[in-house]
Amino acid sequence: MAYSEKVLDHYTNPKNVGTLDKAKQNVGTGLVGAPECGDVMRLQIEVDEASGLIKDAKFKTFGCGSAIASSSLATEWLKGKTVDQALTIDNMDIVEELNLPPVKIHCSVLAEDAIKAAINDYRVKNGLPELVLEQKAH
Amino acid sequence: MNNYFELYQIPLSFHPDVAKIKTKFYELSRLYHPDRFTQAAEEERAESLRMAALNNDAYKTLNKPDATMSYILKLHGLLEDEEKYNLPAAFLMEMMDLNELLSEYEADPGNESTRTQVTDTLKDLLGQWEQEVLKLTDKFDTGEQSRDLLLQIKDYYFRKKYLLRIQERIDKFAAR
Numbered sequence: 001m002a003y004s005e006k007v008l009d010h011y012t013n014p015k016n017v018g019t020l021d022k023a024k025q026n027v028g029t030g031l032v033g034a035p036e037c038g039d040v041m042r043l044q045i046e047v048d049e050a051s052g053l054i055k056d057a058k059f060k061t062f063g064c065g066s067a068i069a070s071s072s073l074a075t076e077w078l079k080g081k082t083v084d085q086a087l088t089i090d091n092m093d094i095v096e097e098l099n100l101p102p103v104k105i106h107c108s109v110l111a112e113d114a115i116k117a118a119i120n121d122y123r124v125k126n127g128l129p130e131l132v133l134e135q136k137a138h
Numbered sequence: 139m140n141n142y143f144e145l146y147q148i149p150l151s152f153h154p155d156v157a158k159i160k161t162k163f164y165e166l167s168r169l170y171h172p173d174r175f176t177q178a179a180e181e182e183r184a185e186s187l188r189m190a191a192l193n194n195d196a197y198k199t200l201n202k203p204d205a206t207m208s209y210i211l212k213l214h215g216l217l218e219d220e221e222k223y224n225l226p227a228a229f230l231m232e233m234m235d236l237n238e239l240l241s242e243y244e245a246d247p248g249n250e251s252t253r254t255q256v257t258d259t260l261k262d263l264l265g266q267w268e269q270e271v272l273k274l275t276d277k278f279d280t281g282e283q284s285r286d287l288l289l290q291i292k293d294y295y296f297r298k299k300y301l302l303r304i305q306e307r308i309d310k311f312a313a314r
Contacts, residue, residue, distance in 0.1 A: 031234060032230070033233065035225065035296040035299055036220060036221075037299065037303065038233075038301075038303025040230055040300070060238070062307075
């Protein structure tokens with residue numbers, strides 16, 4: 001299977017790889033796994049307390065090219081959004097942007113799950129109720 | 139015939155008798171061999187083909203412990219294809235850390251101690267996995283066939299995937 005050019009670009013030159021200090025109150029950390037293939041993905045957001053905007057996002061993914069590209073793209077999209085706007089990022093937007101083939105859609109679902117897990121971590125840390133997330137099939 | 143175990147007339151178990159499986163496989167392979175059905179009616183021939191395929195699938199499954207595990211969980215309606223299963227965060231974190239350590243080694247392959255640390259940790263985890271799973275599956279095989287027990291086994295079934303994935307990374311890097 002050939003990867004699309006955008007996947008290759010994010011894969012060979014991933015944006016925002018790294019770690020944010022998860023102990024900080026304004027940092028939300030999401031850690032998710034894809035049980036069928038053993039991929040693990042960590043995605044973090046740092047929220048600017050004054051403006052409520054996500055000022056930084058980092059990820060670390062151990063998985064296939066599509067999983068890395070999906071999380072790389074997700075962190076790009078997160079920056080500059082409010083936490084509520086970030087919640088609206090849908091995995092199918094990632095599929096479309098990266099031209100992921102049907103067998104790799106689960107990678108985009110993993111990225112969406114990681115975003116939501118990071119947001120929930122941030123919410124709980126800041127006294128907001130945890131959101132009940134709909135389960136999407138991988 | 140409702141399942142592979144019944145096909146081979148053996149008790150449903152996570153550790154089926156390997157010798158018996160082999161005997162049954164050869165017996166059924168002869169019984170449903172296409173050569174014996176060249177003159178048979180269309181319907182009978184189709185049925186023999188179906189049974190031969192079933193026999194092959196049964197043999198392939200029951201010969202491998204992980205495949206047998208998945209099969210038993212599916213028989214009980216507790217596992218689906220492509221199921222999204224959430225493992226505890228602590229376990230995912232452990233897998234993340236081990237993957238990160240492996241990346242450190244890959245970036246600096248001269249560092250033998252990092253490699254040893256990764257392989258030793260993985261070996262320990264796989265060893266613990268075997269032990270824990272053996273305890274649970276023995277319980278099942280000796281009669282405690284509860285749903286709760288099967289759900290515990292299911293958790294281990296998914297953990298193994300992460301461990302094997304790391305093993306695969308190590309092997310791939312070693313063979314580069």
